[in-house]
Amino acid sequence: MTRRVLQLLIGLVLYGVGDGLMITAGLGVDPWTVFAQGVARHTGIGVGWITNIVGLLVLLLWIPLRQKPGIGTLLNVLLVGTAIQATVTVVPPAHGLFAQVLVLLAGVVVVAIASGLYIGAHFGPGPRDGLMTGMHARLGWPIWVSRLSVELTVLVIGWLLGGTVGLGTVVFALGIGPLVHIALPLFDTRRARRRETSAPERRMRAARPGAGTLVPRPILQRGGLATYDDERARNDLRAARDRSDW
Template sequence: MTLLDPPRSPGLTDLGPLAQLRAGRLPERLVRLMVGLVLYGASLALMVRADLGLAPWDVLHSGLVHHVPLTLGQAVVVMSFVVLLLWLPLREKPGLATVANALVVGFAADGTLWLLDRPDPLAARIALMVGGIVLCALATALYIGAQLGRGPRDGLMTGLARRTGLSIRLVRTGIEVAVVLLGLLLGGVAGLGTVLFALAIGPLTQLAMPWLVVDVGRRPPTEPE
């Protein structure tokens, strides 16, 4: 094993809300969660400022606002609750990250948008697009790896991966392609960045995950849910 080889991943645990908080290394995991969510929101803003195509879920959100009296941010919240309903047959367990995702990501995205303007040179916009995709993958692995639950959309991803036995790469890519198609049918905005995001985010997230999952140890058999 070389320095460039990824470490052996401890794997994601399947803990209930209380068990997530009682597991080991909680302060470190809380920091990882918040940093990951802030970076996640920033990555979405980078995609917006690149103006080369929205991230797949935002294509869906932008299509939704054409049909209901909601802002883009309100559409994100509404869709979060819709996606949470899909958790029921998957038996995904919510956690602190499930609630924090809806709040922190939005504030981080708005703050980043306030700081950044759309650059004029195409090369700069391409750099923002690529940077947004890579940052989103790292942020996803970071906050999921904190083992404090998943956000609504990423919980759908991990739940489907666990139930179907497919890799995160395949499940994430399939979800992203599906929501883009639905968003386009609703009149959403897509572009080159959307295609690259949908195809790259799954493999990049899976590549980053072994480095960023926190080992919280085995779950005590008598620990309540």
């Protein structure tokens, strides 16, 4: 349990750091951050704080969809935006295309690792993911339709409000899925528990007859049955044949 909570917290903070790096790269960000940037531009509130507020508002949409938040859902609302705000405050904007691309790629990779960490902790989905799964459950829409419709809507609104859409938006859209697919098995706590609980069973199976271990077997000798290990039995059989002792 302690490991899962720690993994969740690290994952959520890193997610915000990765998003913050993408913002400082200045080449475009993911759809929800585009929306947060656009709102921040018109309200004067930091993009990280807007991210927290948007997360809370999205969480309220779970009520008609009858979704139940977990502790990970609530912490997502509190921590991701806070980490974004801290990152954009501390890390200066990247200058020059080469530096921008490096920071952008670093941000996408960090977000992927962070996703593997907090999803793998199994404390509930983020508010935005829960919105899409709730639409799937209540409206019968396929997950991909729910995701595409929601993210396209917030992307367009955010862009119209002045959010940054560009190369980073495309890189994120194309790269985040495969990268999370790689990261998630590395941090899946349920998978790790299954490996731990199945290890003793594998050792027991390995110790059974026929699993590569030497087990006593009876062989026929003059004067009755005697028990030998396989190697000793083979040696005695060869010696008996040589002596014509049968």
